[in-house]
Amino acid sequence: MSCYNIGDISGNENVGGIAGIADDITKCYNLGNITGSSNVGGCIGYTAYNSIISSNYNMGAISGTSYVGGIIGYKYGASINNCYYETGTANYGVGSGRSGNDTGCTPTTREEILSQIGAFEEYKDDIYEINQGLPILSWQTDNDKLDLINGDGAFVEDTEGINNGYPILAWQVESAE
Secondary structure, three states: OOOEEOOOEEOOEEEEOOEEEEOOEEOOEEOOOEEOOEEEEOOEEEEOOOOEEEOOEEOOOEEOOEEEEOOEEEOOOOEEEOEEEEOOOOOOOEEEOOEEEOOOEEEEOHHHHHHHHHOOOOEEOOOOOOOOOOOEEOOOOOOHHHHOOOOOOOEEOOOOOOOOOOOEEHHHHHHHO
């Protein structure tokens, strides 16, 4: 799959940073805070039967009432490996009723996530700090924030800090001059 989320997400049931309900999720990361009532996960809210969940990480805070996990809210027969979530973002990697487990998921520090995920060939170092210094996916460009949305040249780099470092509309700079 190979995707990412940096925005906060909220909902009711089956809420995830990458997908609410999903089969296979590999090579994905979430930095946004995820909030819901049940089946709330940093990457996936609810996994389908026989899913493969691999090489993912979560750095966003996860909150909900039941089935809350740093990677998966509710696991229905999924195979999980090489997934990491920042300690303190959730109590468990996989939510399960009022408790949970860390099968296939590792609670860890930001520094350990950098080390572990950076070793996978799916990720590369964020040398230009486009992702808060966290590993980015190998297909992401070095100036991903601007390149992804700037097909028609409507956006420019936020050199003045108008939009917290994210691209701004070209006319915003022109009107400020």
